[in-house]
Amino acid sequence: MKTHAGIQCQEIYSRIYRIILPLPGEKPGPVNAFLFTGRIVTLVDTGTLKAIPVLDRALKELGMAFSDINQIIITHGHIDHYGAARAIVKRSCGTATVMANEEDLPLIEHGLEVPRRQLIKFYRLMGVPWRFQVSLIFLQAIFKSLAENCPVNRFLSDGEKITIGDYEATIIATPGHTRGSISLYLEKEGILFPGDHILGHITPNALVMLETDFVLPRRISQIEYYYSLDKVEKISPRTVYPAHGEPIDDVGKTIALFREQFLQRQNSILSILHAGEYTVYQIGRMLFPEIRGKRLPLEIFLAVSEVYTHLQVLEKEGALVSSFNNGAIYYMLSS
Numbered sequence: 298m299k300t301h302a303g304i305q306c307q308e309i310y311s312r313i314y315r316i317i318l319p320l321p322g323e324k325p326g327p328v329n330a331f332l333f334t335g336r337i338v339t340l341v342d343t344g345t346l347k348a349i350p351v352l353d354r355a356l357k358e359l360g361m362a363f364s365d366i367n368q369i370i371i372t373h374g375h376i377d378h379y380g381a382a383r384a385i386v387k388r389s390c391g392t393a394t395v396m397a398n399e400e401d402l403p404l405i406e407h408g409l410e411v412p413r414r415q416l417i418k419f420y421r422l423m424g425v426p427w428r429f430q431v432s433l434i435f436l437q438a439i440f441k442s443l444a445e446n447c448p449v450n451r452f453l454s455d456g457e458k459i460t461i462g463d464y465e466a467t468i469i470a471t472p473g474h475t476r477g478s479i480s481l482y483l484e485k486e487g488i489l490f491p492g493d494h495i496l497g498h499i500t501p502n503a504l505v506m507l508e509t510d511f512v513l514p515r516r517i518s519q520i521e522y523y524y525s526l527d528k529v530e531k532i533s534p535r536t537v538y539p540a541h542g543e544p545i546d547d548v549g550k551t552i553a554l555f556r557e558q559f560l561q562r563q564n565s566i567l568s569i570l571h572a573g574e575y576t577v578y579q580i581g582r583m584l585f586p587e588i589r590g591k592r593l594p595l596e597i598f599l600a601v602s603e604v605y606t607h608l609q610v611l612e613k614e615g616a617l618v619s620s621f622n623n624g625a626i627y628y629m630l631s632s
């Protein structure tokens with residue numbers, strides 16, 4: 298990989314560049330943005346606001362500037378993917394069109410999937426103690442320092458074809474990680490850009506899909522995620538360039554590994570429930586010992602989300618039942 302003054306920018310295919318952008322924290326690691334040069338200059342994912350100087354230098358290295366960017370495609374509404382979009386649009390003198398799937402609009406335009414009070418209600422049902430519910434406010438403050446909300450100019454939907462750089466890409470809706478996660482597929486070249494739907498170095502998570510008008514999620518993220526994995530398996534791309542980590546050549550193997558890990562996780566949850574009935578938060582603490590010590594707000598959200606989405610599947614399959622007690626939901630094995 299070509300490295301200049303700490304900038305990592307590599308041509309991964311003719312006129313397609315991978316730019317590695319910094320992201321605080323260990324997981325999921327630096328963000329890969331992809332710059333398609335040529336006819337319609339397109340940036341796929343932007344990194345957070347901290348990525349702006351790195352993008353600036355990478356563009357300069359290629360003899361370009363922010364004003365050359367025609368389109369910004371956001372694979373999904375998480376701050377490491379859209380955080381710098383608004384700042385880039387400003388630097389492009391307002392000419393860059395921002396595109397994403399409509400379902401992630403609340404995340405990209407407002408920074409939140411649902412109003413905070415809705416998330417707090419959900420936390421209460423999950424049995425999360427009060428002090429951590431408050432910590433959510435800090436989490437939002439951190440997010441605000443890393444990302445600006447950004448208006449989306451054009452929606453991208455499943456099956457749509459779009460020109461990026463000199464290539465034709467098909468939009469594939471791959472919900473699961475978020476409601477509006479999309480992958481970009483260059484069919485002729487056999488290259489897939491899945492955002493966070495598929496990662497090589499860690500198992501992606503199907504985050505809980507909260508509702509504005511209902512306390513419990515109606516959609517089962519984990520099941521939607523499985524369907525989206527099936528979709529990718531079916532098209533069987535030659536190479537996958539995820540939004541974090543290294544490219545994947547054998548996507549079938551990676552998908553099989555994910556399925557195995559999800560089954561293992563479900564089995565761990567079932568074995569915890571053999572000992573009694575617990576809230577989502579209690580199961581999360583047993584499953585992820587790392588949240589016991591530090592109890593970082595993001596880690597707590599991720600643990601609650603992961604446990605809950607697995608419980609949704611297990612409950613649908615009839616393996617367990619839930620009951621309401623003292624303001625929280627308790628899960629137990631069905632007899």
Ligand SMILES: [Zn+2]
Binds near residue numbers: 375377
């Ligand atoms: Zn990400």
